[in-house]
């Protein structure tokens with residue numbers, strides 16, 4: 204038995220934090236109330252700390268199989284745990300692509316064998332993510348895929364996207380769309396605007412994202428099918444989604460911490476750690492993302508954890524790979540830039556990083572309740588620290604936040620009642 | 632006298648004092664050249680390598696002559712851009728060159744920011760000889776040197792830059808340098824070849840070439856890459872010449888003694904009328920001579936750097 208004592212609890216359901224002890228046995232929460240006294244239980248003293256449901260990431264890249272030099276399930280789930288995530292949904296753009304039941308099973312068995320947090324595979328929408336033929340979605344669902352996405356690549360063919368939404372709807376499966384019109388992207392490598400002009404780097408217009416967000420919403424609306432928009436980064440996208448929600452379209456969306464924490468001004472100096480897709484945008488977009496998070500237009504915060512080897516980043520900006528190693532900074536960035544600044548309350552942050560992502564992916568997680576899995580984290584909100592990529596558990600040391608001081612740190616991560624992170628260190 | 636910096640990566644961020652220093656030193660270098668002395672020992676025992684990932688015979692020769700006239704050892708490394716795509720690391724190449732005892736690496740590269748990456752990883756001085764669509768600082772310095780030589784000063788000059796601003800590293804470097812030195816810079820070209828928010832760099836933007844040229848003291852044409860048409864950025868070269876070509880008729884709108892400049896090589900009859908290239912107002916050939924003087928100045932100033940240089 205494990206007892207987390209004296210912490211401030213946000214359970215994901217109650218509208219307010221409260222003081223309580225949490226008793227865990229056989230992987231489940233068995234009691235939540237003040238002053239639980241049980242002899243023989245291992246005790247975590249959470250005095251002065253906050254106790255939250257384990258974070259749920261609806262969008263990450265674990266790179267296994269195929270790119271184990273960038274990350275694998277072992278390092279990736281340890282990185283996730285260090286960041287406070289107890290469940291993560293990994294994208295299908297591995298090599299081979301997760302586009303058949305055998306691959307879904309492979310990910311699940313590797314996660315069982317080597318992982319320290321729960322891994323939920325997202326399968327591809329189209330075979331080989333080629334955007335040509337639909338995958339066997341029914342079989343993928345039976346195998347355990349929690350959603351469908353060709354993330355990394357847009358589905359450029361509108362008819363195929365329409366059919367995907369239609370077919371997936373019949374199976375109660377969610378399609379997650381990577382919105383990017385490739386003809387508008389061209390050979391762009393950063394946000395198009397003053398900074399791309401100054402740096403002489405080819406720009407990517409915001410419209411490249413926004414026209415696809417609009418297209419996908421229109422398709423979902425005509426079919427009355429659900430759609431989830433990945434990594435929203437622009438003011439225009441937020442506005443299109445806001446209007447769609449008002450009309451009752453079944454659209455949900457996510458943003459990633461870098462889209463409310465950094466701008467294209469960070470590209471100055473050509474550090475490829477600032478290269479992401481979609482690209483870092485402007486102050487105005489950051490403002491809009493925050494507004495969208497505050498008014499609920501943006502449902503959740505996902506990491507889009509995209510680890511890369513340094514050889515893929517220490518190159519000319521145009522050649523560098525896209526992506527930030529995101530697990531280990533996500534909570535601190537969200538706390539520092541959203542809660543400390545008064546945009547979200549802690550209860551709202553927990554909604555966006557635990558409860559809602561679990562609901563959107565339809566997985567049993569995201570709350571602290573008697574009878575449920577004991578996926579719990581303990582965080583110290585007063586803890587200030589400087590991001591040091593060399594200390595990342597992830598193999599990917601690619602973060603533009605290296606050297607930045609952030610507030611709020613994960614101290615304990617508990618998965619199914621088992622302590623994975625203790626005093627900020629992964630112990631499994 | 633020295634530039635207090637390790638590298639020259641662009642004119643962005645260069646101070647007025649630094650630019651003046653380079654231009655003044657270039658005057659001395661030019662007199663040295665004109666005196667017929669091509670055997671100075673100012674850079675004796677120094678080594679300069681030109682590392683070109685893009686063909687540019689004229690820029691490469693200009694740097695190599697500049698280095699040789701100052702007594703430095705030179706070598707050139709030509710790398711095909713295809714080896715960049717093959718993943719041969721720029722950093723590795725730079726470190727290898729540095730291990731051979733090289734003091735200055737002059738780099739030309741098809742990707743913006745490549746010299747910045749190299750500079751971060753080698754202790755040798757890095758000079759940007761053109762990176763992607765970002766900057767071509769020595770070209771702009773020689774343009775400014777030519778303007779100063781002909782007009783006496785840069786402050787207050789009205790300079791019109793005409794053409795494909797979007798893809799022009801020459802335009803960007805000139806904008807940084809000229810605005811720092813107090814010139815009024817106007818840019819003109821088709822909207823599809825104009826970078827976004829360029830007005831925030833302190834220039835006036837025109838889509839009618841006549842308006843940009845009116846009363847200008849300097850009219851600078853830019854080379855138009857013919858592939859732009861295939862990419863849909865232009866309907867046709869013919870229409871481009873009609874709307875944006877620097878013609879004899881249009882040049883009459885400029886100040887009487889306006890200079891006509893072009894970084895070369897010129898597409899005669901496309902961006903600029905052939906008669907103007909060879910005409911009295913053209914300083915296109917002087918630009919080439921001045922290029923050597925400016926590069927001599929720069930090599931000298933960077934090599935003369937002392938301990939308090941910024942690394």
Ligand SMILES: [Zn+2]
Nearest residue numbers: 354355381433
């Ligand atoms: Zn994506």
